[in-house]
Amino acid sequence: MKILKPDSELADFIEAECNKDSWEGIVTRLWPNTKYVDVVVTGAMSQYISTLDYYCNSLPLVSTVYGSSECSFGINLNPLSKPSEVTYTLIPTMGYFEFLPIHRSNEFIDSISISTLINEKDEQQLVDLVDVKIGQEYELVVTTYSGLYRYRVGDVLRVAGYKNNAPQFNFIRRENVILSIDFDKTNELDLQNAVNNAANNMMPFDARVVDYTSYADIATIPGHYVLFWELSANASAPIPPSVLEDCCLTIEESLDSVYRQGRTSDKSIGPLEIRIVETGTFDKLMDYCCTSLLGASINQYKTPRCVKFAPLVELLNSRVVSSYFSPVCPKWAPGSKQWNNTN
Structure with missing residues (x-):
């Protein structure tokens, strides 16, 4: 109070603005x-x-800087670019950067089996910073001043171009697969794109997805994908159940043909489910992750796009207000491409 003096006029202004509808x-x-x-x-x-x-x-x-707790990697030299066009230029003096080419076979590695260490086979594929190719996707591998040696960061980058002789990268996704029931392997980017496509169905109702996560429910036969959605509270009208069912189907239509084959032909995957949770659920999820034995840091916390830890699933399920299932099977035809456009 010796430094900060009360400003009743400013306090009234803030209160008035925050009390508006x-x-x-x-x-x-x-x-x-x-x-x-x-x-x-x-x-x-x-x-x-x-x-x-x-x-x-x-x-x-x-988005000014690309980095992690392991190391700062690079900077955005065009900070006013659109979010979809952000590129990062890696700074060679921040660490020693190498790149592991992403092949389609890599997509079928389960997240549990991904190691942060490079094995002998991977070492033979590593590419130096000066040898990356435009359009190719790589997993970032870093050696740091603090002692990490050829550490797999888990980020997938795509070479977008060059600034002089320095390659620039788009951040694409995390490498690990997050959802799988049978032969299907859905990664973070595919799920994100599918959710974005489905959210368009709610635009006429002025509703949006505030946050989401998912898990593979194998307690049912067959198992199925479950998405927890928290919706904005300012919808102009109640969202009809049929619209949310269409959201389920849109997500399924957006996933790759391996998933759609499992749903439509093999019947090894059950209908996708969306569970709507109470407002504030993802704040509760963050509180649990940061205050429990999980030990998440509040300044580095990110909403997990897939939950497998039983207490987290229980927390989410305890706050479900309604659930919806895909009404029909997604379209699939024998001989269709294995990967969708996002891959």
């Missing part, structure tokens, strides 16, 4: 001089672009 543009209403928002919006974080636009009145979303 809508929080649309609340950032620029409270801080009118804001120029941009420094935030990560690549990969799975692209889920929050619409939320940020809503609260920030479409201010520029700037």
Whole structure:
């Protein structure tokens, strides 16, 4: 109180703005001089672009740095680029970077079996920074000053171009597979794209997906994908059950043909299910992850796109208010391409 003095006029202004019916543009209403928002919006974080636009009145979303707890990797030399066009230029003095080419066979490695260590076979495939090829996808491998040697970060990058002689990369996804029932292997990017496609069905109702996660429910026969959705509370009208059922089908239609074959022909996968959870559920999930024995750091916490830990599944299930299933099988034809357009 010796430094900060009460400002009743400012307090009244903040209270009045926050008590309005809508929080649309609340950032620029409270801080009118804001120029941009420094935030990560690549990969799975692209889920929050619409939320940020809503609260920030479409201010520029700037992703400045690419890094992790292991090492800082690179910077965005064009910070005002669109979120979908963000590229990072790796800085060679931050660490020693190598790249493991991504092959389609890699897609069938289960997340449990992925190691952070490079084996002898992988070492023979490693590519140096100067030898990467435009359009090719690689998993980033880093050797750091702090002692990590050929550590698999788990990020998949695609070479987008060059700044002078330095290659620039798009962040594509995390490498690990997150959902699998039978032969199907669904990764983070495919799931993200499928959810985005399904969310378009709710636009006429002014509703959006605030956050989501998933798990493979193998307690049923056959097993099936379950998605937990938290929806915005400002929908203009109740969402008909048929619309949410269509969302289930849209997600299935967006997944690759291995999944659709399992659903339609082999019958080894059951109808996809969306479970709508109470408002604030994902805040509860974050609180649990950061305060329980899981030991997640609040400043590095990211919503898990797949949950397997039983207490987390129980927490989510305890807050389900309604559930919906795909009404019919997705389209699939023998001989169709194994991979969808996102791959």
